[in-house]
Amino acid sequence: MKTIAIIAQKGGAGKTTVAVNLAVAAEAAGIKTALFDLDAQESATVWSDRRKAESPHIEFLTERRLPNAIKAAQHEGFALCIIDTPPAAGPQALTAAEAADLVLIPCRPSLVDLDAIRRTAQLVKSARVPAFVVFNAAPHGATTLLDDARAIVADTTGLSVAPATLRERSAFRAAWPLGKAVLETEPRSKAAKEISQLQNWVLAQLQVCTPDDVQDAKVMSHG
Numbered sequence: 001m002k003t004i005a006i007i008a009q010k011g012g013a014g015k016t017t018v019a020v021n022l023a024v025a026a027e028a029a030g031i032k033t034a035l036f037d038l039d040a041q042e043s044a045t046v047w048s049d050r051r052k053a054e055s056p057h058i059e060f061l062t063e064r065r066l067p068n069a070i071k072a073a074q075h076e077g078f079a080l081c082i083i084d085t086p087p088a089a090g091p092q093a094l095t096a097a098e099a100a101d102l103v104l105i106p107c108r109p110s111l112v113d114l115d116a117i118r119r120t121a122q123l124v125k126s127a128r129v130p131a132f133v134v135f136n137a138a139p140h141g142a143t144t145l146l147d148d149a150r151a152i153v154a155d156t157t158g159l160s161v162a163p164a165t166l167r168e169r170s171a172f173r174a175a176w177p178l179g180k181a182v183l184e185t186e187p188r189s190k191a192a193k194e195i196s197q198l199q200n201w202v203l204a205q206l207q208v209c210t211p212d213d214v215q216d217a218k219v220m221s222h223g
């Protein structure tokens with residue numbers, strides 16, 4: 001099982017949006033996924049309460065219980081675990097980072113948000129885990145702004161930015177109150193395409209194969 005922690009000290013950066021959309025995308029690709037919600041606001045848990053579907057498995061936990069919950073998920077055959085955290089560089093974020101194979105730091109490409117990721121970057125460095133900033137809710141176009149933001153991230157934190165960017169898209173807001181992900185409400189939308197790109201990049205980073213990848217590899221090896 002691979003574990004992704006989603007961390008950002010800044011409130012409203014898009015942690016829970018990224019967490020639930022990636023969890024649904026992974027399940028849709030045949031990857032059994034658990035989402036652990038370490039945020040006392042319980043946004044992901046409330047989102048799942050509105051959901052009719054059983055999967056992905058979503059559970060609220062305190063950080064003290066996280067290591068055991070990860071072990072149990074592994075035992076139960078989960079292939080991916082995603083951890084959503086509160087807007088703070090506190091014990092939940094640190095415990096999640098220490099348990100993770102990969103940390104994603106959602107960040108809006110604005111100066112206020114870019115300033116705020118320094119503490120988050122320090123925290124992930126102390127956890128010694130690979131970490132990438134994911135630009136979220138980026139305005140349309142804005143190529144120069146994203147290039148500048150990427151340079152600021154590199155200068156101030158030494159971190160790299162994931163190649164997949166999520167733009168400001170109403171589909172993300174519209175899916176939320178339904179307890180759904182954009183892949184379910186608007187599967188052909190640009191928002192869904194961006195989530196798929198992010199998911200493919202994340203799975204490649206973690207070297208997680210989907211059942212389709214395994215089938216393709218079998219077909220190729222049998223000529």
Ligand SMILES: Nc1ncnc2c1ncn2[C@@H]1O[C@H](COP(=O)(O)OP(=O)(O)OP(=O)(O)O)[C@@H](O)[C@H]1O
Binds near residue numbers: 010011166168169172
């Ligand atoms: N790419 C996007 N486009 C449009 N709206 C977005 C996008 N990402 C997030 N939002 C909206 O921004 C708000 C905050 O997002 P979200 O709850 O995911 O942030 P968060 O980092 O989890 O917040 P908190 O720090 O409070 O946990 C939500 O209303 C969400 O629907």
Ligand SMILES: [Mg+2]
Binds near residue numbers: 015017039043
């Ligand atoms: Mg949240």
